[in-house]
Amino acid sequence: MKNQIWDQDSTAILGAAEASDGFGNSLAVGDFNSDGKDDLAIGVSGEDIGTIANAGAVNVIYGSNTGLTSTGNQIWDQDSTNIEGAAEASDLFGTSLAVGDFNGDGKDDLAIGVSGEDIGTIANAGAVNVIYGSNTGLTSTGNQIWDQDSTNIEGAAEASDLFGTSLAVGDFNGDGKDDLAIGVSGEDVGTIANAGAVNVIYGSNTGLTSTGDQIWDQDSTNIEGAAEASDGFGTSLAVGDFNGDGKDDLAIGVSGEDIGTITNAGAVNVIYGSSTGLTSTRNQLWHQDSTGVEGVAEAFDGFGSSLRVGDFNNDGFADLAIGVPGEDIGSISNAGTVNILYGSATGLTA
Numbered sequence: 001m002k003n004q005i006w007d008q009d010s011t012a013i014l015g016a017a018e019a020s021d022g023f024g025n026s027l028a029v030g031d032f033n034s035d036g037k038d039d040l041a042i043g044v045s046g047e048d049i050g051t052i053a054n055a056g057a058v059n060v061i062y063g064s065n066t067g068l069t070s071t072g073n074q075i076w077d078q079d080s081t082n083i084e085g086a087a088e089a090s091d092l093f094g095t096s097l098a099v100g101d102f103n104g105d106g107k108d109d110l111a112i113g114v115s116g117e118d119i120g121t122i123a124n125a126g127a128v129n130v131i132y133g134s135n136t137g138l139t140s141t142g143n144q145i146w147d148q149d150s151t152n153i154e155g156a157a158e159a160s161d162l163f164g165t166s167l168a169v170g171d172f173n174g175d176g177k178d179d180l181a182i183g184v185s186g187e188d189v190g191t192i193a194n195a196g197a198v199n200v201i202y203g204s205n206t207g208l209t210s211t212g213d214q215i216w217d218q219d220s221t222n223i224e225g226a227a228e229a230s231d232g233f234g235t236s237l238a239v240g241d242f243n244g245d246g247k248d249d250l251a252i253g254v255s256g257e258d259i260g261t262i263t264n265a266g267a268v269n270v271i272y273g274s275s276t277g278l279t280s281t282r283n284q285l286w287h288q289d290s291t292g293v294e295g296v297a298e299a300f301d302g303f304g305s306s307l308r309v310g311d312f313n314n315d316g317f318a319d320l321a322i323g324v325p326g327e328d329i330g331s332i333s334n335a336g337t338v339n340i341l342y343g344s345a346t347g348l349t350a
């Protein structure tokens with residue numbers, strides 16, 4: 001099949017290419033219309049909506065027997081008909097994207113980070129829009145917006161929280177409905193600025209619901225580590241079933257974590273799923289000075305800046321790849337490296 005290139009000036013694609021739109025700044029894949037062909041969601045967080053600069057948008061291009069096609073393509077923003085929220089300058093709708101089946105109807109649904117969303121007068125508190133799939137693709141029916149001031153959601157919207165700066169999807173309680181983890185990397189924990197947090201909102205037959213929602217940070221009861229200024233807990237997220245118990249587990253990058261006196265060496269917290277959702281039981285904190293882990297923690301390594309999950313040895317336990325872009329290789333500054341931790345019946349292990 002011939003390769004393709006897509007932009008907002010491609011024939012029949014909605015939107016128009018404009019300076020600093022940043023089409024493609026984030027990507028996610030799902031089968032939004034359940035036709036067996038995957039569809040592509042494309043973040044355009046620098047899109048202007050009318051004269052509203054950098055409000056942001058998401059293009060969706062659907063799969064077909066001949067690959068992605070302009071047929072039925074969509075563009076979504078907070079001023080789309082019946083979509084929750086309102087496009088405002090520098091909202092950055094589409095700064096992050098994640099796909100899951102939050103209502104378990106067999107059609108994939110799209111979560112859209114809006115990290116620059118103001119909540120009332122609270123600048124850059126951040127929000128997440130959720131648009132649900134249907135037989136005809138993504139539809140405004142039942143769409144939602146979530147922030148830390150949503151009813152019954154843990155936490156409180158504060159300036160520069162950046163709720164939605166990262167997103168990840170997994171079935172943390174194993175009930176067959178996907179759940180959404182939302183990075184809040186600018187969250188202050190008490191008076192500790194930008195320590196960071198992660199909100200978790202669980203799926204149900206009616207989609208994401210506040211029932212049983214959670215907020216996690218390094219000062220949560222029994223969670224390893226300690227919240228410190230500029231830790232950036234939640235800068236990156238990844239999901240896998242590291243212990244193979246059928247409940248997904250959450251890896252949380254803390255790229256600004258100091259290890260002892262080593263500034264911004266970085267770390268990764270891992271919180272395991274259970275039949276009641278994510279739980280502190282057997283949670284872990286990993287860094288390059290953890291016993292048995294390869295490498296040495298050094299200042300500004302940024303361990304955990306990026307995370308990805310795969311089963312590299314096909315043993316049925318998910319494994320975690322950890323980006324360390326600031327790692328020095330010998331005298332070569334910021335050459336970067338990647339650590340790999342393998343899953344096991346007891347979870348990630350060195």
Ligand SMILES: [Ca+2]
Pocket residue numbers: 030031032033034035036037038039062063
């Ligand atoms: Ca499809």
Ligand SMILES: [Ca+2]
Pocket residue numbers: 100101102103104105106107108109132133
């Ligand atoms: Ca769905």
Ligand SMILES: [Ca+2]
Pocket residue numbers: 170171172173174175176177178179202203
């Ligand atoms: Ca679930």
Ligand SMILES: [Ca+2]
Pocket residue numbers: 240241242243244245246247248249272273
């Ligand atoms: Ca698990």
